[in-house]
Amino acid sequence: MAEQEIYYEMLWDCAQCNTKGLLGDSHRHCPTCGAAQDPSKRYFPKEGEEVEARNHKFVGADWSCAYCSSPNSRAAAHCTNCGAGQDGTKPVAIVVDTAMPPAVSVAAPAPAARSLGWLRWALAALALVVVGFIFLFTSTKDTTATVAQRTWAREIQIEQMARVSDTAWCDILPADAYSVTRHREQRSTRQVADGQTCHDERIDKGDGTFVKRRECTPRYRAEPVYDDRCRYQVNRWRSVRTLKADTQNALMPVWPTVSNLNANFLGAGVGGGMGALGSEREGARRENYVLTLASGGKTWTCNVSETVWNKYEQGSTTPLKVRLTGGADCDSLK
Ligand SMILES: [Zn+2]
Ligand SMILES: [Zn+2]
Incomplete structure (x- = not known):
């Protein structure tokens, strides 16, 4: 895999003659004034201005000359600038790409540092008000x-068995539903894998070049989930009228007389069972x-x-x- 990698030139600026954008691999010395490259000043080029380091063989990060600080290829036994040996040297520092936009981090609001003095007084005042109200409302x-x-x-609700229309998801239909019609309707959404989002990460190889590595994360899209929606009818008890009695009817409390209920009442089942449409029964009582x-x-x-x-x-x-x-x-x- 490393053999297939494409190497790009890191850039550096000459501190001596101020020439900018020199190539990290090709220009080991400034072509204008001849000063040695300072490896600690290497930087990544702007996106789209990257120069490929042709015929580049990666042999390891450069070593920095202990005497003149010049970067030297790992393959070189002696400094190309001053001829000093590789002994006692350390590899140059690796540069981290700062051209990439850093991750946006939203700081949590810092807890306000406040004196607790006023809070204590406020609590005391609040306690006083509460005690005052309790006194006012209880004494x-x-x-x-x-x-x-x-x-x-006193009153008695009269209920009638009536036909009621409603809709529900077909898998949770009431057991006694009838005249059911179905249609498709969106019930929810689900997340479906939808390719990847990729960007190139640039990695400093430490020898005046860098490589690109593709970083990818999976991407998702929301997809509607359809299901059967049912329109149906059911027979349900509904309150239709109220029988009332009060002080004007009698001095002592009595319940209003229940009469003239629909003839189907007996067949309807007093316990709240299913009845024929139009049948009536007594509902809730209030007094x-x-x-x-x-x-x-x-x-x-x-x-x-x-x-x-x-x-x-x-x-x-x-x-x-x-x-x-x-x-x-x-x-x-x-
Ligand atoms: Zn120069
Ligand atoms: Zn040197």
């Missing part, structure tokens, strides 16, 4: 209130009980349980805890 004063009004309301309390020109309304509601007669008096913010503590009614 109460006792008062005696009259039960001014007692109201209740609420409200006490209105009055004292010194103020009134409060409390939502309570049916048990508590039953204990308080119209016109009776009861102790009531009132918060500093003005609201009644309805939990004090038991």
Whole structure:
């Protein structure tokens, strides 16, 4: 593999006569003034201005003359500039290519170094505010209130079996779906290998030349993944109306009368099973009980349980805890 490599000339500038762009392999001495090449000043040429080092045989990095610092081929036993021997010399420094754009690194935002003094005061102030709010919302004063009004309301949802249209991925279709039609639709994307991205890396051989090495990384592209999408119909219970009863119907709470349900009701299955289209059943029930309390020109309304509601007669008096913010503590009614 190394035999097939193409060698390119490194460049150097003559420090003595200021001639620029001299060739690292061909110009061991400055052709203008004859000064010896300084191997520590070698650099890579600009992209596109690279000169091939023809008939170059790589025999190893240059050795630097201990007496005159001239670079000499590894094959040369003596310095071509001053004739000194190779003994006690060391190879020249290898240059790293800085022409390539360095990897962009985004620094994490440095944690701001701040004094904790103000933070301590802020926390203390916050704690004070929290304690203040807790005091405001929890502390109460006792008062005696009259039960001014007692109201209740109860309701029953009536549900009907209805035809519902919907769509879903065909592999997660409800078991009772019917009138199913299919079509193709994009469900996701997947990453597919799509060749390579390559660039040439330049490596200093240390003898006035460099070689190129191709560095490649795999490239990917997103590809849509299609699947079967189903349009279907199912029969489902849907709330269609609400039966209501409240204080205007009766003094004591009663549930509204359920009547005139669709005739298919019995066949529908009370437990929520499948029924014929149009059949009806009872759905969810809701109830609420409200006490209105009055004292010194103020009134409060409390939502309570049916048990508590039953204990308080119209016109009776009861102790009531009132918060500093003005609201009644309805939990004090038991
Ligand atoms: Zn020169
Ligand atoms: Zn020398």
